[in-house]
Amino acid sequence: MTRHISDTASDTASDTAPDTAPDASTDTATDAAPILAGLLTDEGAADPHPLFERARTLGPVVPAGDGLLLVTGYQEAERLTRDRAFGILSGAAREPADPGSAPAAHLSRRIVAASLLETDPPHHTRLRSLVSSFFAGRRIRSFEALIAAEVDDLLDGMPDHANPSGTVDFMEAFASRLPMRVICELLGVPRADRLRFRAAASALTLTLELAPPPDAVAAADQAVAELVEYFAGLAARRRADPRDDLASALASAAHGPEPRLSGHEMLSMFVLLLVAGFDTTVNLLGNATALALRHPLAADELRTGRTPATGFTDEVLRLESPVQYAARVPLRTGLTVGGVPAPLGTIALVFLGAANRDPRQYDRPAEFDPLRTGPQPLAFGGGAHFCLGAPLARLEGNIALPALLRRFPRLRPAGEPVRRRGLMMRGYERLPVTLG
Ligand code: HEM
Structure with a gap:
């Protein structure tokens, strides 16, 4: 997988032709791709919550073009991180847009790729x-x-x-x-x-x-x-x-x-x-x-x-949430995330910070209330x-x-x-x- 998320997010959904993933986009894709593009700007990263809320109005899981899914719902995020049919995203998709630099050429990539963070069972379990x-x-x-x-x-x-x-x-x-x-x-x-x-x-x-x-x-x-x-x-x-x-x-x-x-x-x-x-x-x-x-x-x-x-x-x-997202990829065909198709090659971006403000889980989700009750935040993944x-x-x-x-x-x-x-x-x- 060599797609560069920073590139694909700023493409329009219709003119990208993913080589590995069938197009997971629907009518909403043209809406969610700009949302992801916004999140990847300095301003969006500094204040992502208005963009998360815009994504949420489209649904707890929304395609964002080129096989990307944005997951902002708490239950959908929790289920996805627990689902063994999905695996971890390897560092290859995070490659800088430099065609000459293979992941293996970088010591930092090789070190992360061999770690817990980027391995699936059985290596991960061991x-x-x-x-x-x-x-x-x-x-x-x-x-x-x-x-x-x-x-x-x-x-x-x-x-x-x-x-x-x-x-x-x-x-x-x-x-x-x-x-x-x-x-x-x-x-x-x-x-x-x-x-x-x-x-x-x-x-x-x-x-x-x-x-x-x-x-x-x-x-x-x-x-x-x-x-x-x-x-x-x-x-x-x-x-x-x-x-x-x-x-x-x-x-x-x-x-x-x-x-x-x-x-x-x-x-x-x-x-x-x-x-x-x-x-x-x-x-x-x-x-x-x-x-x-x-x-x-x-x-x-x-x-x-x-x-x-x-x-x-x-x-x-x-x-x-100090860590705002994790990522998962389907390991076999025929899978969905929150009802949205996730063909092989899809990258589901699990926005933990958005899930933690899901109004279906938390009253007054944007308020700071240390005495609140409710589910444990998903800040540590699942x-x-x-x-x-x-x-x-x-x-x-x-x-x-x-x-x-x-x-x-x-x-x-x-x-x-x-x-x-x-x-x-x-x-x-x-x-x-x-x-x-
Ligand atoms: C507030 C502080 C922390 C936050 C918000 C945090 C968040 C996370 C998240 C979200 C993941 C899951 C990533 C994924 O599912 O793809 C993770 C994994 C991990 N964290 Fe933390 N972390 C924190 C502190 C720590 C500390 C203190 C350690 C100590 C060494 C640590 C070690 C790890 C390791 C080893 C993994 C990989 C686990 C695995 O893949 O099996 N984290 N962390």
Whole structure:
């Protein structure tokens, strides 16, 4: 599959002739293709919800030309992510529009393609079973004290990040630091090595967007080369001197007497866990803080314990989902999504952020209400690929937010936040605050 979603979305539905997919378009396609094109602009990505609502008026699942489907309904999204007749979208469809560059030519592509994120069973099942125990509830709860200590340490340091007028960028001073510390601890990365990964992880995340900037893949290749070199060295050290950490488990699974994953798959797993555990959670923390700043009463209720942190975190995940979409492809003929035909070659874009505001599931879906009841948000996907790190991400949010508000009860916005670019990851580049 070599279609470029950024190209097809801006084509008119009628003049594209997909080579592999029979045309899934109907009369609505000419309406939904511009909606997708709008979502892929900077303005659309910055404020996708009006476009999601326009798509919703056409139906919970709408064709958008050239075999693309936009899924905005909660039930349809949930069913699709659980449906084993659909598989994961491989990175090939995200290729930059450069005919000479095959996916295999890019280290960053090869690393993601071998990972949990882009494999289907049976490979996916084997890979996931190797690491799932490290993310199980009990093991993650044992991180509670460590996360609380890291949160305290970062809060202690926040005033040092203030510029001369007293403004602190929350993203730089806190949100981008906590998740890297936590995921590195889980992986078994020594403390001294942790600072170097933030830029590399973000470079790779950018290539997971539907329409990455032209130079993103080259930057990701370089970043991944550094990560691979580092993790190959770490694995070698753990093989020589094993510990009770994920790095040792991965090293022994790849290089033990009966290898259960290849050396490339091991490196892919290291890189994926680092990257998946980083920007996602950075944006959860940033989005949560931005919502707290916009809703001082709700923030106060959280600070004083009248609103449980779990409800607050879940409502942030629902209203401002850090990961806005996942993608699925049919694995056999004759399938439909929400009643809409999905012939082979179709790409269904599952807009989690839209599903999480489906009015059929949530009253007043655009309102922030940490005490609301209703189904769990679909922020972590569903089915076989349900986010492995969901309990960890929730725990970080549940600990960090109340601690931040208790430490700085007069936390206030200090100017306009700057949104990060891209549609998949929803969050902020900068979130200026004063600590009070
Ligand atoms: C708020 C933070 C997070 C959000 C919103 C999030 C969201 C998601 C979503 C939507 C998926 C499913 C993708 C798909 O179905 O195609 C996913 C998968 C995954 N996430 Fe997260 N994630 C978060 C934090 C984490 C953390 C902390 C880790 C820790 C390492 C992590 C590791 C993973 C992994 C390994 C997968 C792939 C699972 C698989 O394919 O079997 N995530 N995440």
